[in-house]
Amino acid sequence: MDSKCRTVLCLLLPLVFLTSSTAQAYTNYTVGDDLGWYDNTENSKINYQKWAAGKNFSLGDFLIFNTNTNHSVVQTYNFTIYKKCDFNDADSRDTTEYSSQGDYNQAAGPWSIAIPLKKEGMNYFFSSFYDGDQCKSGQRFRINVIHGQGLPDSLKNPVDASSPSPQPQQDDDTSTPDTANIPGNFNKPVPSSSENVKQTSGASASSIKSTGLGVLLLGIFGIWVC
Template identity: 45%
Template sequence: MTGATILHLITMVVLITAATSQAPPTKYINHTVGDNAGWFFNSTTNTTATNYSSWAASQTFNLGDYLIFKTSSNQTVIQTYNLTTFKNCSIDDTSYTDTFVYNGGNTVFNQAFTIIVPLTIQGPNYFFSDASDGIQCQHGLAFDINVSRGLGLPPSPNQPPPPPYREPPGPDSAYPPIIFRPRERGQEIVDLKTGPACK
């Protein structure tokens, strides 16, 4: 191969790599779960409104993003970091540190509402409905995602602002100046190790 051919091949590899690599995220995203289909389950036919695993596979999730569940009180939204809980489609033996139940506070059956879930843990996140003793989850009302770092979590709105900037003190202000005064008549000389010594 000639030097020009090798240079041409290297240029092509660099261009293809640049074209296929994803650009880093520049903002946080709200993901509507299932897009227009929402988060629904038909209990008559035991079918979901869409394929939620396929929907999740088509998305990129990062810390600080939100999942928006447009649903009704017939479904639940369970978020867990525990794969066993997810596979069992049940929250019966879960801990309060790895599994969260979202219901929007709605207790009226068949009432429409929206549940907003922040993505705050990097790595695998699992979502499912445990309604109808897990039947909804077993028939597809479930999906898993992998949350990447992205921009990281945004700063907390409850966090106090940083203190105002102050110019650091100069080198001369670190210690007060040492002043020697001659001893006057009647003053004691104090030895720092042994205490008062003489007059």
């Protein structure tokens, strides 16, 4: 191996190491960024579907909802439930409501919840309070979750393996809606050397998930130069 080849490899190896370690990051998305999680009657600027557009959501990522106790978050894999803005008749195996556990008719106080993305495919989110009026007033959005690097160990649940997958449903992009409490021991995944969590405010994670290609290109370049 001549000196030129050794020099090239010495430059490439740190880049490969850095790129490989960065690829292990998951992403936290703050829903609505600084606008928070509210309906159009409280903030006419919100458009959560527009906020979600162009982002790459993967298993193990988190959605952080910053709102107050007069709002809830319903996560469902059932398009019909989402379209109706009503989870009362939903199956608990595919729909969960997160709320402050209080009476939403009382004075509102600040409240936040971090929800993990644990199933691939379409995930639907809306607020169910006031008989679905908040959902009907724009407090809703849907995203497609891809596999990515898969769930971190801290989010894997034996129950998930036995629960049935949601049946395919027609998701009409032109359709609009017709008109579970937070576990006390709920925690985000604990970052480790192989499961780092990257905090972001709605930033795209595509650069993290495409690093494998970068490693390959660096290797090809090194071989070509040598």
